[in-house]
Amino acid sequence: MTLRRDDDNEHIAEIVLDRPEALNALSTAMARRMAAACAEVATDASVRAVVLSAAGERAFCVGADLKERNAMSDAEILAQRPVFRAAFGGVLDLPQPVIAAVHGFALGGGCEFALSCDMIIADGTAVLGLPEVSVGLVPGGGGTQLALRRLGPGRAADLVLTGRRVKADEALELGLIDRVVPEGTAREAALTLAGMITGNSPTAVRAAKRAMRLGAGKDLPSAMDLEENAWRTVAFSADRSEGIAAFNEKRKPNWPS
Secondary structure, three states: OEEEEOOOOOOEEEEEEOOHHHOOOEOHHHHHHHHHHHHHHHOOOOOOEEEEEEOOOOEEEOOEOHHHHHOOOHHHHHHHHHHHHHHHHHHHOOOOOEEEEEOOEEEOHHHHHHHOOOEEEEEOOOEEEOOHHHHOOOOOOOHHHHHHHHHOHHHHHHHHHHOOEEEHHHHHHHOOOOEEEOOOOHHHHHHHHHHHHHOOOHHHHHHHHHHHHHHOOOOHHHHHHHHHHHHHHHHOOHHHHHHHHHHHOOOOOOOOO
């Protein structure tokens, strides 16, 4: 796992899955590094957007390292569980917007990492799926619940219960991904989108993300209360004052937060 800052925009952090020799399969050590990287990014106020990308040409991430797991006892697998949950939870709980840049295989945990992000950009080589039931498992990195929330019950069941793989065009049609870009350009497109986000009020962006995340699945009155709380978070902030001043002075805002 590599954590780096974008050369052209200091407000973008990039978390890179970096086991290309193993198709970025998630090992215990890699999961620990992911959780640590997310914890570092989450507390860094200078980071306004995050891109989750992957090294190598063939895969974003093929899920859990089954070679490692095959050598583990039941007790070791059980002990590994909170490590994996911390890795997926670290991405899911980041306060900044997170964009997945997917190429090649994004299967099992790889698909779940993407689903844990706010937006998913994939290139034409992308193949996504949640094949856990085909090896006697259940998606355990958020796959059942995140697919349900993103796709709805029928489409989520289609993917989870069949374990089938879908290519980029079908994934876009299903709503599993948000944009398809030409082969080899997913990372560049994700960084461009992240750059657009960093130009906005950091306080407002974080509050809006939190409202959308917490509002999913709630009844409308409760969700509207969450939006009200988000509005109050920013309505009397220094960012609000600067944003309105910049608009009236016809200049770019210099966000104080």
